[in-house]
Amino acid sequence: MAIEDIAYQFGGGPPVSAGTPQGTVGGSNFRYAALDPRNTNHTPYNGNLKYYDHFKQVFKTGYTTNNSLNFSGGGDKNDFSVTISDNKTLSPVLQNGTLERTNLSVNLGFELFKGFKIRSITQAIYTSNNMVPGLGGAGGFDFGRGQSIGSIGAVYGFLNTSPFFDLTRKDADGNYPLYQTADFLSVNSANPYYYKQYASGKDDKIDVLQNFEADYTINKFFELNAKYGLNYRNETARQTYANQSQNLNSNVYAPNYIGVYASENTGEIVNYQYNNTFHNLLANGYFRSDLKEDFNFSLPISVSTQVGFDYRKRIYKEYDSYGAGLGLYPPVRVTNTATQAVVRDYVEPFITYGYLVNQKINYGDYGGLTAGFRSDWSSAFGRGSTPFTFPHADVFLSLSTFWKDGKLGETLPYFKIRAAYGQAGIQPNAFDRFSTLDPGNLGNRAIYSIPTTFSSPLQNPNLKVEVSTEKEGGFDFTINALKGDWLRSINGSFTYWTRHSDNVIYTVNLPLSTGTPNQLTNAMGMGSDGFQFSLNMPVYTSNTLKWDFTTNFGHQYSKITTISGGADIILTSSAGSTSLVLTPGRAIGQVYGYKTLRSVTDTDQNGNRYVTPGNESNYAIVEGRLTDLTTYQMQFANQQVPVMQPNPDFNMAFINSLGFKDYLTFTFQFDWIKGSHLYNQTKEWMYRDGISGDFDKKVTINGTTAAYTAYRISAYYNLFGTLFGPGNNSTKDYFVEDASFVRLRNVTVGFDFAKVFKINSLKKLQIVFTGRNLWTKTKYSGYDPEVSSGTVNSSFDRGVDHSTLPNIKSYQVGLNIGF
Amino acid sequence: MKKGNIKLYGLIAAVMLLGPMGCKEELNLDNPNAPTLAGSVVDESGFVSFIQGGIYNVGFSRGADWLGDSYFSLPWGYHELMADNIGASASNNQITNIAQPLSITLDDASVLNNPAKQVDIIRVYNSRAASGAGNNLLYYQWGNMYALNNACNQILANTDHIQYNMDKATSIATIQAFCYWWKGYAYAGIGSLYVSGIIADDASPSVTASTKITNDYVDKSAIIARSNYYFNLAITTLQTIKASMDLPTYNSVLGELIPSICQVGNGGVMDPDMFIRNINTMLARNILVNKLSTFVNGVPGSPITKSLMTPMQSADWASILTLTTNGVQQGDKIFTARSTAISSNTIFTATSGNVAAQTAAKASSSTFKISERFLSYLSSRGDARFVNNFNTSSAYTDNYAYTTRYTMVNGGTGANSSYVYGNRTPGAYEVVIASSYEENELMKAEANIQSGNIDLGVASIDAVRTYMGAGLAPIGNGKTLAQALTELVSERRVSLAFRGLSFYDNRRYGWSYDVSLGGGNYKQVVIHAGTVNTNATINYNFLDYWDIPADETVLNPPSASSAPITNPNY
Known part of the structure; x- marks a missing residue:
């Protein structure tokens, strides 16, 4: 169960008398023994402990099946479409469960009388997920909002398990152990098989x-349109943790167990109930007229006026309860638990x-102008508030209209320039402006706590309200390139945009002595700008072969412009302990950390040299890093500075689409992200126990080449002027990596037998092979350069790879049959 | 255009314009999920919910997303680590590094040097970003004690408009006494550990539930004076209750203010006299832990040449004697905290919410490991508490300060009926939050010993040993001052362990100071490279009073007239 007495060959502990190598021959099960400069990692392994590939044990092949059936039809006055589809995915993580989604959708349209159309779209979707909690299973606070994925918290545990342990091995009691520890080895381990x-x-x-x-076209001038939507979702996530009290490993570690609320290893059932209702009414009236045609106006002016009303009501409900303390035998129901409690009974209306x-207003084909505004009320501000009104406008000029009949029109038949300006408001969350206390329980009493x-x-x-202001300008064009089958035209578009957000709502710190260190406020301004460029061209067009090529290029940069009060905002990344700080003038997503010293003359922020003059001979440059020749530790500064920002220099996509005759299609897409960075927190944790593959790399120190553990592990532990771990796991530029990559995002081959073999009874009998993420070229040493472990969709919390799941490489075979 | 159409358009226009008016009532949505001060803290029941939430949750538990889950696991964990009662091997919150001695001289005179001096680590990490990453140890006790203080301020600002069940004046006085006590406790927690602090008593604009603060940092002695002020205010309030108010109301209200899960064992409702005795013990502690009463290498009164503390004077000992004579007696109810079986309604969890729980597991894998220094006090004299709590089932080796041969057994070994140091079963372990009989009796013992009444003093030590089930023979009369102090420091160590007190003892004994200043801990047990050293000298060289965390000083920069916010001696 546990491997006792694993030890480094040489001791540990600090130097015996200053300046001499420390430690004691005879071994130590002290994890800091890795810092002993005599320990090396390159000796061929000849012990009798087997090495296990945990990635192979955890990541299996997942399978997905998709079925879809569609009927559609109709006549002049009506149409219908019915689609039934089913999607089933087996998780590749231990193949621990499946996600299945069945969708029935009915779309009906009628014209009741001339000009009056009614359409009804109905969708019923059933989704079922039986994945294990911690391995992608559902549940947790706010999970029902549909904005988060199931927790994968159990992944960290296996990444931090020593490879000497077999995750799939059961103990003598026939159970999987949870905690596979060997003294200092894998103290943070947790076995996903448990x-x-x-x-x-x-x-x-x-x-x-x-x-x-309902759409009513009254006459050629007036149209009325009303849409009403009701979305209803009911979701129940139930997590069951069986009684673990018969598990030897759980008991030995006094006790170590999994669960959510239980304080013992006797199991529990947690039941999360979520309910979402969303109503939306959108009513619009339009007036449209071509003044020249309709009123014999002399200029080619057409106008269109829209007046609309938009009403939204959203209600989110959550009711979470649990029972703790299950028996060893069925029934496994909450009614059979020792204690029960309701942990959340929550309703959030928002209107x-x-x-x-x-x-x-358009002037012929030459150009046009649109301007308008939108005015909104919100329940976040209560009844007495005034509405927020935001303007927007855009303008375009089709320059090619001027030369369409001239020589230039032959080579540049389309050229349009455009510009737009808009403001929008982002409202606070439903209750952000209402001062409340936090409800809770203490023993058998309800308690109210100051937030x-x-x-x-x-x-x-x-x-x-947060205000976002956006401006953009750009142009679109078509060039008639070559005559013949090759490259007949090139279509392109370019946009430069800039966006500024003011009054962004965020939690800032108050002095601790107020007793309330965190408060929501309109904390900051953020600015970003960027440009996008895209080209689309029919590379080759003939009767038998059609080849289209599209490429997109994008670049953007976002930064914090102001922070209310001026003090930095310290972020708590949901991706572990990586240090993120928001500072005015700095990029969003900026990672702060300690820099590797590169020279004996490096200085701190006050200009003081780290290495005292005269002591230079105690250091050498190893792999470009200043390294102490006594301790073999690379040296880091002890003041935090910006060390990384995740934003790429640019991202590009290359999409090729080929069609041969009417039966073969072939498309593939490459994505290229250049200059992005990731903080490899996963690796930093693996350095802690010396289980990263980097520990086999040799370096030359004091004339000897060896895989010194002291050198490598100092990247985890060291800060200048300290030893034995004060820098442990702190953010350092050592773990910043270039995450640029080129990836074959998608490749699809379709072959239609109905066309090849001229099967008349079928419209389509197409077999489609699809592969996603099949090939990636990157220097990033983690398992996927395209991950972020931070808060989903956060603009701040990005650029950290911390024990998250990689993107899935998938192959798919599909059969489309059309009648 | 036909007339009918115009009517239709008029109707549509009217709907669009009037629509917003019709909906406006709908916008008045309160938060139906959460209580509010105005809407929920109206009657006594709601107020009790607010008070328990403020003191026991906000003060000691809430936001404790660090090692363990309460004030009693990490902030007290630092005290116990610096006191050398426990060791650690994990990176979390710098627990492993923060209490490593600067050097250890072994029996053979070889010296183990630690190149990472404690004060350097503390100061490198005293930044808001480091606090965010969990590396700034200065953050926690400061944060908890001011959260507790603010909760008290908010409670005190809201006493008047509440509908009470019984006599209003007595109800208010009881709640005031309770809050004054906790404010005294909070200031004691600031002034006994930090070089300076902020006096923050103004909760008048309680809309935001924050205390209004100033940027005048005052010296730690002024903070202790403020602590004493509130302790004394609590005493006079309790005296008034006893003399002229309704005692059934007092009993009923105090019985609600103390959570039912804490009214077990030594915890419970106390009458005004008993409550005053609890306060007297804390007043004695405020004197004792903030002055030097050195005992370095067995020499009473040896000087420490650079310290923020002054030596105890005979008047101080006399005050302590008076206070402890009127302090907690055996059998008195005291303020305690306990876990519950389920983690959603507890102050802390049974398995990780306090130092004892973090220690009571296999030494090779437990977060805290029992220290050889701590054990040497017990094992050397055949104390029954030793075999009842410790065995060699698992060891931990780091070849520096934290190597230990012993494991602290969860729930005790059952060898005898003496005191059990740690229990991870829900509800089983009692955290002593403030005063206790054993602390009071040992302060009385020390005051007597230091005042020349040595026989009286050792009798108090014997009384505590009997109370804890130590099974030791009486010390006997006629001991020298040094002999009596040797017994005293060892008994304080083993009977007040894991309560956030032992670092204060190491500091006032002079042991935590650098050897060159007259400090150091002599004749200690240190295991190194498999050898048991019994005459090692440990040079801790720890900060005596802590700097103020950057989370305060950056957001609330000190005024020109403020007391220093860093310790000038380091």
């Missing part, structure tokens, strides 16, 4: 989406509505 044995998940989700649309007015934490900060009745 999760699979004792935990189970069941998530059932039903979505019903009903949309009605916003407003109206919008748009006026569009003090980062996750539950003080609300702020003075919050203002």
